[in-house]
Amino acid sequence: MPVSHTARTISALAANPGCPRRAVLDAAGVNKQQIAAHIGYPAPFGQSQFAITRGNAFEARVTANGAAQLLTLLRDHLGLDVTEVGYTELGEVGGSQSRELRHLHTRHALTGRDHGPRTLFDHPLLRLRVGGRHAYLEPDLIALRLDGTYHVIEVKSFPVIDGQADAAKVVAAAIQSAVYVRALRDLVADAGGDPDRVSHQTILIAPRDFASQPVATSLDIRRQLGVLDRQLVRMAKIADQLALIPDTLTFDLDPDAGGTPRRDPDDLAAAVALVPANYVPECLSTCELCFACREEARDTTGALGKSVREDLGGIEHTAQALALARGQLPSPDRAEIAAQLLRAAQLREQLLGEVI
Numbered sequence: 001m002p003v004s005h006t007a008r009t010i011s012a013l014a015a016n017p018g019c020p021r022r023a024v025l026d027a028a029g030v031n032k033q034q035i036a037a038h039i040g041y042p043a044p045f046g047q048s049q050f051a052i053t054r055g056n057a058f059e060a061r062v063t064a065n066g067a068a069q070l071l072t073l074l075r076d077h078l079g080l081d082v083t084e085v086g087y088t089e090l091g092e093v094g095g096s097q098s099r100e101l102r103h104l105h106t107r108h109a110l111t112g113r114d115h116g117p118r119t120l121f122d123h124p125l126l127r128l129r130v131g132g133r134h135a136y137l138e139p140d141l142i143a144l145r146l147d148g149t150y151h152v153i154e155v156k157s158f159p160v161i162d163g164q165a166d167a168a169k170v171v172a173a174a175i176q177s178a179v180y181v182r183a184l185r186d187l188v189a190d191a192g193g194d195p196d197r198v199s200h201q202t203i204l205i206a207p208r209d210f211a212s213q214p215v216a217t218s219l220d221i222r223r224q225l226g227v228l229d230r231q232l233v234r235m236a237k238i239a240d241q242l243a244l245i246p247d248t249l250t251f252d253l254d255p256d257a258g259g260t261p262r263r264d265p266d267d268l269a270a271a272v273a274l275v276p277a278n279y280v281p282e283c284l285s286t287c288e289l290c291f292a293c294r295e296e297a298r299d300t301t302g303a304l305g306k307s308v309r310e311d312l313g314g315i316e317h318t319a320q321a322l323a324l325a326r327g328q329l330p331s332p333d334r335a336e337i338a339a340q341l342l343r344a345a346q347l348r349e350q351l352l353g354e355v356i
Contacts, residue, residue: 003029005135010128011175012286014224017231017244020276022287024242027131027235030251032288038253038261039269041292057159059140061213062155062205067141069214070153070205073121074143077203077216082121084146091123099136101188110144110184111191119143120153126183131235139180141201150188151178152202160206160215168285170204170219177202178224182232200225245274280306312337 006028013026025032032211034041055106061072066087069107074080093105106124121142127134134195141153154177159167181202185195200222208215272292279297281291282303297303301312314334315321324330329337 003031005029005130005133006129007137007139007176007179010130010137010179010228011172013130013231013235014175014178015225015287016278017227017234017285019283021272021275021277021289021293023231023235024245024275025289028251029133030129034253034261035251035268035272036037036289038263039265039272039292041289043291051157058157058214059155060209060211062235063122064139067122068277069121069140073180073205073214073216074153074203077218078143078145078151080119086119087122088120089122090125097101099125103136107187107191110142110150111188111193116193119145120163126180126187128179128183128186128232130232137180138184139177139184140205142184147198147348150198151186152179152184152198153205154202155205158206159208160217160225161209165206165217168169173204174202174219174221175202175224175228177219178221178228181221181225182228189206196241249274279303280309282306286290 009026013022016022025035049207059080066085071080071085071087077086088109089100089299090109093101096102102125106126108222109121110124121144121207123140126137126139126144128137129135139152140155143153144150144279150281154173156169156173156300175257181198181200181278185198200220201322202219202221203221204217204234206217207213247304249272251268253268254263255261263324269292272289273296277289277296278292279290279300279302283293288292294303299318302309304318312321314336315324321341323340324334327342
């Protein structure tokens with residue numbers, strides 16, 4: 001049974017769009033966490049229960065009483081008219097939790113014309129096509145202004161201290177917001193509307209300092225949208241990647257009746273290794289196979305980060321870079337980078353008194 005994508009897993013696709021392994025495994029709906037554990041490289045992923053509880057409590061506070069507190073923030077941040085006060089809960093439809101029914105209900109609520117003015121839509125259900133299958137996504141809220149523009153609203157529990165928030169968490173929120181914006185634009189377009197009505201300016205709601213008082217911040221997610229769109233197109237053309245690997249390749253764990261994998265771990269690891277990876281340190285926070293790929297990339301320049309890989313273009317292994325830095329004879333096509341590495345090694349020796 002293929003694993004369903006979530007906003008977090010789709011966001012992770014954009015974090016390392018150049019990785020063929022991630023593209024193939026995600027297009028196939030493979031459970032990467034189970035594979036990583038079976039081949040001996042488990043990676044702890046997911047929020048702690050404390051973080052989940054804190055996030056739910058903050059969201060409940062912000063949306064209490066018809067999201068009165070949030071509407072006050074948006075009135076200042078988006079310039080909402082005093083009449084724009086409508087609030088609609090889309091968490092269920094007549095007691096049904098059917099995703100298809102909820103999606104249709106969301107589409108009607110957001111694009112229908114047979115209802116009065118509404119401003120906030122709580123927990124709508126959107127849909128995005130990823131690798132040939134639909135992924136159902138649930139943003140926190142969507143604001144619909146009377147002028148017909150939509151704004152995705154993300155409620156996060158990490159604090160904004162003295163006007164600054166953790167940069168990595170803000171970037172993650174921006175990428176996740178881009179996933180929702182893309183899905184919302186698809187919904188509006190499918191309903192015959194103008195997808196450009198969905199703003200590229202999303203709204204981040206987070207607690208100010210260490211209190212529970214919320215503050216609103218705008219995020220411009222155009223760059224994240226561009227990266228996401230390229231990756232989605234790439235996954236739609238996954239046949240190009242599959243043409244490079246054997247037809248017999250499988251990532252099946254061969255579970256028994258109790259769900260325990262029976263496949264030999266070494267055989268599975270060999271199957272994973274047949275699909276090229278593009279490991280970068282950022283994978284440690286976005287991909288369940290990060291530890292396995294890091295071990296595989298040991299002693300390569302790519303394992304040191306994208307900037308190092310780009311600066312040392314054409315040099316795949318750190319041993320090669322160190323040899324050039326020691327002045328060992330390079331090939332003609334590496335003469336320029338060899339001279340730069342040699343000079344850098346000389347400067348390092350002058351500063352630290354250590355020879356590489």
